[in-house]
Amino acid sequence: xxxxxSLVVLFGLVLFFLLRSKTLGYGSAFVxxxxxxxxxxxxxxxxMNELTTAVVNAIGDL
Numbered sequence: 001x002x003x004x005x006s007l008v009v010l011f012g013l014v015l016f017f018l019l020r021s022k023t024l025g026y027g028s029a030f031v032x033x034x035x036x037x038x039x040x041x042x043x044x045x046x047x048m049n050e051l052t053t054a055v056v057n058a059i060g061d062l
Contacts, residue, residue: 015032018024024032039045 019029
């Protein structure tokens with residue numbers, strides 16, 4: 001759970017800075033955000049969580 005919250009904060013900060021630097025438009029940001037919400041409600045959410053956990057564990061073992 002702590003990893004998920006940290007990643008949400010990280011992705012939120014990246015999105016904020018992309019919007020602030022005008023590299024990403026508001027429409028694109030909205031589409032990216034909605035894609036994340038819809039992806040979380042599909043069967044792909046569990047494999048994505050497992051992949052994220054495996055990557056974080058691999059980085060932690062270095």
